[in-house]
Amino acid sequence: MASVYKFYGAGASEELDCVPANGGGAWLSRALIESRMSPDTPVLRLTCPEGYELKPDDVRWSETQDWLDEHLKPLLEALPADARSFLGRDFGRSGDLSVDYPLLQEKNLVRRVPFVLELRNVPFKQQEQIAWYLMDGLPNLMGAALDARGNGSYLAEYAMQRYGSSRVKQVMPTENWYREHMPPVKAALEDGNLVDLPKDEDTLDDLRAVQVVTAFPACRNSAQKRSLTVASVTGIQPSHWRWRTSPAVKLTKGR
Numbered sequence: 001m002a003s004v005y006k007f008y009g010a011g012a013s014e015e016l017d018c019v020p021a022n023g024g025g026a027w028l029s030r031a032l033i034e035s036r037m038s039p040d041t042p043v044l045r046l047t048c049p050e051g052y053e054l055k056p057d058d059v060r061w062s063e064t065q066d067w068l069d070e071h072l073k074p075l076l077e078a079l080p081a082d083a084r085s086f087l088g089r090d091f092g093r094s095g096d097l098s099v100d101y102p103l104l105q106e107k108n109l110v111r112r113v114p115f116v117l118e119l120r121n122v123p124f125k126q127q128e129q130i131a132w133y134l135m136d137g138l139p140n141l142m143g144a145a146l147d148a149r150g151n152g153s154y155l156a157e158y159a160m161q162r163y164g165s166s167r168v169k170q171v172m173p174t175e176n177w178y179r180e181h182m183p184p185v186k187a188a189l190e191d192g193n194l195v196d197l198p199k200d201e202d203t204l205d206d207l208r209a210v211q212v213v214t215a216f217p218a219c220r221n222s223a224q225k226r227s228l229t230v231a232s233v234t235g236i237q238p239s240h241w242r243w244r245t246s247p248a249v250k251l252t253k254g255r
Helices: 002-016 030-035 057-077 124-137 152-163 175-191 201-208 223-240
Strands: 043-047 084-090 097-105 116-120 141-147 168-171 210-213 216-219
Touching: 030 175, 030 201, 043 057, 057 124, 084 124, 084 152, 097 124, 116 124, 124 152, 141 152, 152 168
Parallel strands: 043 116, 084 141, 141 168
Antiparallel strands: 084 097, 097 116, 210 216
16 A cells, blocks of 8 residues: 555645645635536525514524415425435524534435525524425435534434434534545536526635645635535435434424
């Protein structure tokens, strides 16, 4: 093995360990990202007005439920019932987006993005309401990785309790986390095993924002620009876990 590393010399880490070269710049090329995009993948965006959290609980719940029934329910009902699904989520509240990034794994092991959900300025209780609606509606939900930094820790922990610790993982994106989990995303894109990203300018900008820093990929821009990148990585992360259990069954029901 030492002789193999010696043969590659300075490029050994990049060639053998899947660690990007320390050259700076964008880690994912525009051509690669666009080749895996589809104009048929929708991005659902919900933005709540300032002060929306001051409305009565029942009003917020009812209005959000109406929005979900109108916009998200048709997308969930259109998903193939026999597919395995996975979910990644990056959490934000006021200045940053929350992004939900579901993946469907087909029989040929290709993972495709059916849609992306972006939430801006959505109150905590409504984010919880939306999360349960989404996770309950995804077919055969096998696993989810939820951002547990800051305010996201509450929802990530609650989801773990509701759906089980074997299916829901609470993740804390760090430099080491990027080092471990970004290479599989790039490999999946290059191999055509991750497809149907939304053909959307924000998606392109977020993924292009991943920079090579000290020999491995990381996001070095604003938290807002990290949202979709973190969500996409956490979405593909659980699809690599080893599954020994049946699809998720929620532990509770209703509000």
